[in-house]
Amino acid sequence: MKILVPVKRVVDYNVKVRVKSDGTGVETAGVKMSMNPFDEIAVEEAVRLKEKGIATEVVAVSMGSAACAETIRTALAVGADRGILVETDVELQPLAVARLLQALVDREQPLLVILGKQAIDDDMGATGQMLAAMLGWPQGTFASKLVVEGGTITVTREVDGGMETVALPLPAVVTADLRLNEPRYASLPNIMRARKKPIETVKPADLGVDPTPRLTVLKVVEPPRRQAGKKLGSVAELVAKLRTEAKVI
Amino acid sequence: MTSLVLLDHDGSAIKQPARSAVAAARLLGEVHVLVAGHGVQAAAAAAAKLPGVARVLVADAPVFDHLLAEPVAALLVSLAPAYSHLLAAAGADGKSVMPRVAALLDVQPITEVAAVVAPDTFVRPIYAGNALATVKSADARLVLTVRAASFDPVPADGGNAPIEAVPDTDMPSPGRFISAELSKSERPELTAARVVISGGRGMQSAENFKLLDAIADKLGAAVGASRAAVDAGFVPNDFQVGQTGKIVAPELYIAVGISGAIQHLAGMKDSKVIVAINKDEEAPIFQVADYGLVADLFIALPELAAELERS
Numbered sequence: 001m002k003i004l005v006p007v008k009r010v011v012d013y014n015v016k017v018r019v020k021s022d023g024t025g026v027e028t029a030g031v032k033m034s035m036n037p038f039d040e041i042a043v044e045e046a047v048r049l050k051e052k053g054i055a056t057e058v059v060a061v062s063m064g065s066a067a068c069a070e071t072i073r074t075a076l077a078v079g080a081d082r083g084i085l086v087e088t089d090v091e092l093q094p095l096a097v098a099r100l101l102q103a104l105v106d107r108e109q110p111l112l113v114i115l116g117k118q119a120i121d122d123d124m125g126a127t128g129q130m131l132a133a134m135l136g137w138p139q140g141t142f143a144s145k146l147v148v149e150g151g152t153i154t155v156t157r158e159v160d161g162g163m164e165t166v167a168l169p170l171p172a173v174v175t176a177d178l179r180l181n182e183p184r185y186a187s188l189p190n191i192m193r194a195r196k197k198p199i200e201t202v203k204p205a206d207l208g209v210d211p212t213p214r215l216t217v218l219k220v221v222e223p224p225r226r227q228a229g230k231k232l233g234s235v236a237e238l239v240a241k242l243r244t245e246a247k248v249i
Numbered sequence: 250m251t252s253l254v255l256l257d258h259d260g261s262a263i264k265q266p267a268r269s270a271v272a273a274a275r276l277l278g279e280v281h282v283l284v285a286g287h288g289v290q291a292a293a294a295a296a297a298k299l300p301g302v303a304r305v306l307v308a309d310a311p312v313f314d315h316l317l318a319e320p321v322a323a324l325l326v327s328l329a330p331a332y333s334h335l336l337a338a339a340g341a342d343g344k345s346v347m348p349r350v351a352a353l354l355d356v357q358p359i360t361e362v363a364a365v366v367a368p369d370t371f372v373r374p375i376y377a378g379n380a381l382a383t384v385k386s387a388d389a390r391l392v393l394t395v396r397a398a399s400f401d402p403v404p405a406d407g408g409n410a411p412i413e414a415v416p417d418t419d420m421p422s423p424g425r426f427i428s429a430e431l432s433k434s435e436r437p438e439l440t441a442a443r444v445v446i447s448g449g450r451g452m453q454s455a456e457n458f459k460l461l462d463a464i465a466d467k468l469g470a471a472v473g474a475s476r477a478a479v480d481a482g483f484v485p486n487d488f489q490v491g492q493t494g495k496i497v498a499p500e501l502y503i504a505v506g507i508s509g510a511i512q513h514l515a516g517m518k519d520s521k522v523i524v525a526i527n528k529d530e531e532a533p534i535f536q537v538a539d540y541g542l543v544a545d546l547f548i549a550l551p552e553l554a555a556e557l558e559r560s
Contacts, residue, residue: 017376026380095357122375126348126358133352138319138424141345159341162431162487168424178493179486214357218383226518229539235552238542246522248501
C-alpha cells in the first residue's frame, strides 16, 4: 500500500511571530521555517507503517515556493521514499490545497493519506477533511492511534470528552494529533541519503487546478494585550481579592 | 439571509458551545438549527427553547447515532441550498464535519471565527492567537466554525421554535463506530465552566492533581491542564487547554504550576480574571495574570482549599 503524506512549510514553532506594521500579515522574511509539527507526526506514522511492512511506499508532497523542497527533504530524511513539489507563488488556501492533493491522489492512487490535523500558521484545520470529502473517502480526524488490518483502518480519535474509535474502509484520510507518536530525528547519514531521493516538480496547471484563493485577508493585527496585574503576598490576600475586588468567587 | 447551525448536544440538552454558535449566527440574520442523532427528540425540544431560533430541524436516524462526519456532512449538504451560512461550534464534531461540508459545496471554510464583521467578513486568530486576521470570503455560501469562547452563549430558555423532521435522512456512512472512552466527571465541562483550575508540569504527578480537584469541588470548577502536564501523562489529553487543546474563557481561570507557554496562553487568555500560582516569579504566566502568587503550589493549594472552606 502506498501512503501520501502532505507536509507544509511553516514558521518554526519556536519563533515568536511579529505582525507586519502595514497589517498585511506576519513577518516571514528572514524567519526560521520548518515542517509543520503535526505533519512531522504524520510522516513518522507513515514511515512506521512502512517499517512494519504494511506500507510499501511513502510519498511526501509539499506546495508553495521552491523552498518547500527543503520541507520535502526533511520528510525524505526520516524515511519517505520520494517527493512531489507543487510549485506556485499563489497563496494556497485549504480548498486549493485539497484540490491539488485530490489530483495527485488520482494520479498516485495511494490507499491512505496521513496529514497533520492543522497547520500552526493559519490554524485552519481543514485540509484533511476537505480532501476526504472530494475523494469521497472516509476520514479519521485527530488520530491518536491507528491500526491497519486487511482493508480497514481503525482510528482512535481525540474528541471533546475523551477518545472515540472508528473503523474506516480503505482508502481513507487520517489527520494526526499530537499523541499519535513522537517523531524521530533524522540521522546525518539519512540526511545525506535523502539528497539522492527524487523530488518531482509540478505546477497547479499540470494538475488542472485553479489555486486562486477564495478568502481575502483584509488586515492582520496583534491581539489586545493583557496587562500584568498584581503580585500578592499570601493565599488569604488572593482569596480576599477574588471575593471583594474581582467578585468571581 | 438564513443560517443553519449544527448543534452539539448530549441527547437531551444543547451544549454551551453550540449556544455560542447560535449567538454568532444571530448576528447574520434568521437562525435555523439542526439536531442530528438517534433518539434526539429531547434535544430537539431543548433546541426549540433557544431564544432567537426560528426553526428546529431534526434528523433522527441510526446513521447519525455517533455523529460520524461522513453522514452528518452529507446531511448538511442536502440542506445547504436553503441557507446562506452553515455554522457549528469549533469543537471536535464541528471541526471534523464543517470542512467536509465546505469541500462538498466547493467553499473555502472559515474556521475558529472569533468575531463577525459583516456577513462575508470575519475575524479569526492565526499563529496560536498571536495575530488576528480579518478575512473576507468570495464564496456564495459560507461555512464557518465558531470559537465558542468569543461569543456569549444564548440562554438555554426563552424561545419557542417549531420543530420539523428532516424528510430525507438516508445518508451514506462508510465508517463504523467501534467504541468511546469518555472521561467521567461530575464537574462542569471545560468549555462551559464558570471557573477553571488548570495544572502544569509543576504538579509533578497525576496523584498531585487531587490537590486541584479539592479546590475545583469547592468552586464548582472544571479541571484543565497544560500540554506539558498532558505530555507527562498526569492527565488525559481531553484536559488540555491551549492552541491544540480546548479554548476556554471562564470568569475565573486559575493556572497552577504552569509557566505560560504561548501555546497555553492561546487557550485561556480571553478569561475574565486570571490567577497564576507559580514558584518561579519570572514565569511568563504572570505577564497575563490579574493576580499572581509566587509560591510553592504544594503549600499554597492546601492553604487555598482551607481558605475557601472558611467562608
